Amino acid sequence: MTKISAEAISVIIQHGFQKHIQIIHEITEGAKKRFEQADWAGVQDANAKRISFYDERVKETILQLKDRLNTQHHDTLPLDPLRWMSVKKNYICYLEHHPQAELAETFFNSVFCHLFHRQYFNNDFIFVRTTLEYHLPVPENRIFTRTELANIGLKNAICDLLNRFEFTVPFEDLDRDIRRVIGAFQQHTPVSQHDLTALHIDTLNMAFYRNKAAYIVGRVVTPTGKQPFILPILNNEQTGLYVDALILDRNEMTCIFGYSRSYFFAKTETPSAVVRFLQELLPHKTLAELYSTIGFHKQGKTEFYREFLQQLAQSNDRFIRAPGIKGMVMEVFTLPSFPYVFKVIKDKFSPTKDFSRKTVKDRYFLVKKHDRVGRMADTLEYSEAAFPKDRFAPELLEALQETIPKSIEITDSLVVIKHLYIERRMIPLNIYLEYATDQEVEDAINDYGLALKEMIAANIFPGDMLLKNFGVTRHKRVVFYDYDEVQYLLDVNFRKIPEPRYPEDELADEPWYSIAPGDVFPEQITTFVTTVPKIRQLLLQYHPELMDACFWQQKQQNIREHIFEDIFPYPQNRRFRSEDEKSRDRR
Numbered sequence: 240m241t242k243i244s245a246e247a248i249s250v251i252i253q254h255g256f257q258k259h260i261q262i263i264h265e266i267t268e269g270a271k272k273r274f275e276q277a278d279w280a281g282v283q284d285a286n287a288k289r290i291s292f293y294d295e296r297v298k299e300t301i302l303q304l305k306d307r308l309n310t311q312h313h314d315t316l317p318l319d320p321l322r323w324m325s326v327k328k329n330y331i332c333y334l335e336h337h338p339q340a341e342l343a344e345t346f347f348n349s350v351f352c353h354l355f356h357r358q359y360f361n362n363d364f365i366f367v368r369t370t371l372e373y374h375l376p377v378p379e380n381r382i383f384t385r386t387e388l389a390n391i392g393l394k395n396a397i398c399d400l401l402n403r404f405e406f407t408v409p410f411e412d413l414d415r416d417i418r419r420v421i422g423a424f425q426q427h428t429p430v431s432q433h434d435l436t437a438l439h440i441d442t443l444n445m446a447f448y449r450n451k452a453a454y455i456v457g458r459v460v461t462p463t464g465k466q467p468f469i470l471p472i473l474n475n476e477q478t479g480l481y482v483d484a485l486i487l488d489r490n491e492m493t494c495i496f497g498y499s500r501s502y503f504f505a506k507t508e509t510p511s512a513v514v515r516f517l518q519e520l521l522p523h524k525t526l527a528e529l530y531s532t533i534g535f536h537k538q539g540k541t542e543f544y545r546e547f548l549q550q551l552a553q554s555n556d557r558f559i560r561a562p563g564i565k566g567m568v569m570e571v572f573t574l575p576s577f578p579y580v581f582k583v584i585k586d587k588f589s590p591t592k593d594f595s596r597k598t599v600k601d602r603y604f605l606v607k608k609h610d611r612v613g614r615m616a617d618t619l620e621y622s623e624a625a626f627p628k629d630r631f632a633p634e635l636l637e638a639l640q641e642t643i644p645k646s647i648e649i650t651d652s653l654v655v656i657k658h659l660y661i662e663r664r665m666i667p668l669n670i671y672l673e674y675a676t677d678q679e680v681e682d683a684i685n686d687y688g689l690a691l692k693e694m695i696a697a698n699i700f701p702g703d704m705l706l707k708n709f710g711v712t713r714h715k716r717v718v719f720y721d722y723d724e725v726q727y728l729l730d731v732n733f734r735k736i737p738e739p740r741y742p743e744d745e746l747a748d749e750p751w752y753s754i755a756p757g758d759v760f761p762e763q764i765t766t767f768v769t770t771v772p773k774i775r776q777l778l779l780q781y782h783p784e785l786m787d788a789c790f791w792q793q794k795q796q797n798i799r800e801h802i803f804e805d806i807f808p809y810p811q812n813r814r815f816r817s818e819d820e821k822s823r824d825r826r
Contacts, residue, residue: 243307243308245322245323245325245326245328245329246329247307248304248307248322248326248329249326249329249330249333251300251303251304251307252300252304252326252330252346252347252350253330253333253343254300255296255297255299255300255303255346255350256296256300256342256343256346256347258296258299259292259293259296259346260339260342262292262296263289263292263534264506266285266288266289266292266504267504267505267506267534268506269281269285270282270285270448270504270506271406271446271448271453271506273285273448274448274451274452274453274474275406275407275408275474277451277474277476279450279451279801279803280801280803282448282450282451283610285504286501286502286504286608286609286610287608287609289502289504289534290536290604290607290608291608293346293349293536293537296346297346297349297350297353300346300350301350301353301354304350304354305354316354316355318355318356318359318364320363320364323351323355323359323364324363324364327347327363327364327365327366330343330347331370334370338508338509339508339509339510340369340370340371340511341369341370341371341510341511341538341541342510342535342537342538344366344369344370344541345366345537345538345540345541346537347365347366348365348366348541349537351364351365352365352623357623357625357655360625367545367548368545369545371511381509381512382443382444382445382507382509382512382513382516383441383442383443383444383457383516384403384441384442384444385439385440385441386399386400386439386440386441386442387438387439388435388436388438388439388440389435389436389438392435393421393424393435394417394421396440397417397420397421398413398417400440400442400455400457400470401413401416401417401455401470401472401482403442403444404446404453404455406453406472406480408474408479408480409479409480410479410480410481410482411475411478411479411480411481412481416481416482416815419482419485419815420470420482420485423485423487423815424459424468424485424487427485427487428459428466428487433461433462433463437461437462438459438460438461439459439460440457440458440459440460441457441458441460442455442456442457443455443456443457443513443516445505445506445507445513446472446505447503447504447505447533448503448504448505449500449501449502449503449504450501450610450803450806451473451474451803451805452471452472452473452483453471453472454469454470454471454472454495454503455469455470455472456468456469456517456520458519458520465519465520466487467487467489467492467520467521468485468486468487469485469486469492469495470482470484470485470486471483471484471486471807471809481815482815483807483814483815484809484813484814484815485813485815486809486813489520489521489522489523490714491809491810491813492520492521493521493523493524493714494613494714494716494808494809495808495809496517496521496524496528496529496532497532497613497808498528498531498532498616498617498663499611499613499614499615499616499617499712499716499718500532500611500612500613500808501609501610501611501612502531502532502533502534502536503532503533503534504534505533505534507533510530510533510535510538513533514526514529514530514533517529517533525542525543525546526542526546527539527540527541527542527543527546527619530542531617536617539619540619540620540621543619543661547577550574550576550577551627551630554574554576554577556574556575556576556630557574557630557631557632557635558572558573558574558581558626558630558631558632558635559572559573559574559575559632559634559635560572560573560634560635560638561573561580561664562667562670563667563669563670563707564667564669564707566585566721567585567588567589567591567592568584568585568588568589568592568599568723569582569583569584569585569721569723570582570583570584570585570638570639570642570643571583572635572639573664574630578663578664579661579662579663579664580661580662580663580664581656581659581660581661582618582659582660582661582662583639583643583646583647583656583658583659583660584596584599584600584643584646584658585642585643586642586643586644586645586646587642592723592724594723598723599722599723600658602722602723602724602725602726603618603620603660603722605722605725605726605727606618606699606722606725607620609697609698609699610697611697612693612694612696612697612699612806613693613716613718613806613808614690614693614694614717614718614719615694615699615718615719615720615722616662616663616665616710616718616719616720617662617663618660618661618662619660619661619662620658620659620660620661621656621658621659621660621661622657622658623655623656623657624655624656624659625653625654625655626653626654626655626656627652627653627654628649628650628651628652628653628654629652631654636649636654639654643656645657646658646659662720663712664710665710665711665712665718665720666710666711667706667707667709667710667711668683668687668706668707668709668710668711668717669705669706669707671683671711672684672706672771672774679715680773680774680777681777682715683711683715683717684774684777684778684781685777685781685782686715686716686717687706687709687717687778688778688781688782688785689717689782690709690717690718690719691704691782691785692782692785693806694719695728695791695794696794696797696804696806697806698727698728698729698798699725699727699728700725700726700727700728700730700731700759701719701721701724701725702723702724702725702726703721703723703724704764704767704768705767705768706768706769706774707721708720708721728791728794728795728798729795729798729799730757731757731759731791731795732755732757732758732759733759733760733761733788733791733792733795734758734759734760734788735760735762735788735789736752736760736762736763737751737752739751759791760788761785761786761787761788761790761791762786762787762788764778764785764786765778765779765786
């Protein structure tokens with residue numbers, strides 16, 4: 240192994256990180272233009288490309304280091320402890336006052352963990368603890384603009400707020416939008432109860448772009464507290480932009496920043512300050528979730544790991560098998576005190592699952608880079624994940640040794656899983672329905688149908704539509720979480736069942752018609768989804784078109800013609816719509 244200085248190693252990692260940030264900034268810069276030009280295909284393409292950027296830069300950096308160290312043919316390297324502690328020390332000097340220090344730490348960790356054995360994954364060599372524990376690189380007030388209402392009044396403040404983002408496409412009716420926003424503020428908040436001299440508005444300096452919308456985020460500070468708000472801006476693709484709603488409810492805001500949606504494009508030099516501003520508005524969201532949702536999903540993984548270590552330190556419960564029907568592809572376990580599930584691909588699948596381990600991984604990655612439309616849970620993917628052995632229930636440990644022996648390594652103190660996925664824990668829909676009230680059952684089945692419709696509108700066919708593969712969130716939303724049979728909608732052949740040739744055909748053990756790979760018969764959905772007559776009836780009542788092959792074929796045609804449907808991450812009744820539109824809705 241060639242000797243190079245600790246400083247030289249540190250500089251190579253720094254350059255790799257700088258290149259990563261530059262590329263991320265470039266694709267994020269384009270979000271505003273894509274929104275203004277209504278380039279929705281470009282939005283999807285940018286979202287998919289961005290997911291791989293981090294890993295590509297890490298691989299490039301590792302290759303450069305191995306080339307300098309003359310160790311190109313080694314997977315893991317022997318560690319020189321003193322040299323790598325010196326590398327980290329040099330790197331910490333680079334981080335001082337760096338506006339993306341926490342992201343640079345994570346990049347350093349990724350490079351190191353690809354080079355060396357997991358036994359060295361400790362704070363001597365990587366950033367298990369962040370250098371931001373005791374200070375932030377940039378004060379929070381640098382990332383928002385404060386407007387004192389006493390100086391210009393509420394109307395001018397809203398006008399300045401909307402114009403501050405300098406969209407090149409004009410608003411179709413700015414005065415109307417301002418009136419609507421002011422009316423909603425006065426109706427739903429205590430703003431009008433206070434003298435303007437006591438109020439100010441703090442607005443984040445960046446817009447958050449996702450799919451077909453730009454979101455402006457801020458807070459109104461009053462003597463009695465802080466009222467967060469989100470203004471979704473839409474492009475009607477003809478006469479200009481318009482404010483579609485004023486979101487004031489924290490739960491609805493949490494859903495907009497939810498883990499079942501694609502990541503935002505948000506131009507920020509100081510993500511730590513932005514995340515902490517958002518966490519004040521959305522206290523239910525963790526740092527891990529917020530870093531991910533603003534486009535830094537690898538930092539989200541780092542923050543999640545720290546949250547996980549903290550949870551282990553402050554709890555004493557054991558990992559157990561997750562509630563619900565056992566999966567045919569995944570072994571799933573959970574820590575009851577921690578709201579997540581851990582999923583490991585089994586060594587052997589059920590005979591009905593005719594695909595490989597690689598196929599499963601590819602399908603999970605497909606969902607990661609795709610538009611999840613609020614209906615597919617985000618996943619965190621880890622390799623060589625080490626868990627304390629004494630925290631596993633004996634029956635779980637026995638089950639893991641039986642179902643994933645090739646993916647697990649057990650030492651005296653650790654259980655090491657070579658590859659796993661982590662998702663937010665939800666109540667499986669089939670279990671939820673067993674204990675739900677009649678109204679909750681009705682609402683859940685209606686939302687299950689809506690979930691299917693929104694996924695297929697985004698060119699996703701879930702494959703296995705059984706209720707056990709969907710979960711219910713704390714906001715009572717139905718979300719899909721089992722991706723081993725996911726595929727693009729355009730890759731499926733939807734057919735109507737042919738009329739029987741003879742009366743005897745319907746009584747035969749085998750179908751009277753041919754079935755090719757990829758064929759799906761929507762008429763059979765209710766039959767396969769559930770055996771409960773009441774649930775079948777509700778599905779037919781709310782979503783009869785799901786049982787019609789023509790409906791699915793039309794969705795495919797829409798996708799081919801690049802028709803991008805509107806899927807709103809907030810309730811329809813929050814939208815500022817004309818009286819004509821509201822009248823049509825009532826009809």
